[in-house]
Amino acid sequence: MELLSDELLIETYFSAVQFNLDYDFIKLLKGELKRRQLSPESILLGA
Template identity: 50%
Template sequence: MEKIDDDLLIEAYIKAVELNLERDFISILEQELKRREIVITHNLKPETVY
């Protein structure tokens, strides 16, 4: 994950949520967002914080 830039990580996360991909994959992306201290304020789903 360290090799991809922040913009690509954010784009991957948003697309994964939109496509309703596996929860485990989304969780990995969320963990990396947290590690990088990136907060996504755009609510993709009512329960989505990141």
Template identity: 55%
Template sequence: MEHLSDDLLIESYHKANELKLSPDFILLIKEEINKRQLNHKIKYSS
């Protein structure tokens, strides 16, 4: 996941939630978002 741009990572997080993908997969994306300190860029509507 470190090869994804920040914007693509955020987009992937939203799409994974929209498609109701595996919670484990969504957690992996969220962990990378936290690692990059991008929490302010995601909407916690889900």
């Protein structure tokens, strides 16, 4: 996961949710977002 840029991680997370991919995969992405202290909701809102 460390090889993904923050931007690519966020894009991957949103795509995984949009396409209803495996719950465990989404949970893994969400955990990495949390580890990096990134909030996908704030990115979505443009904060």
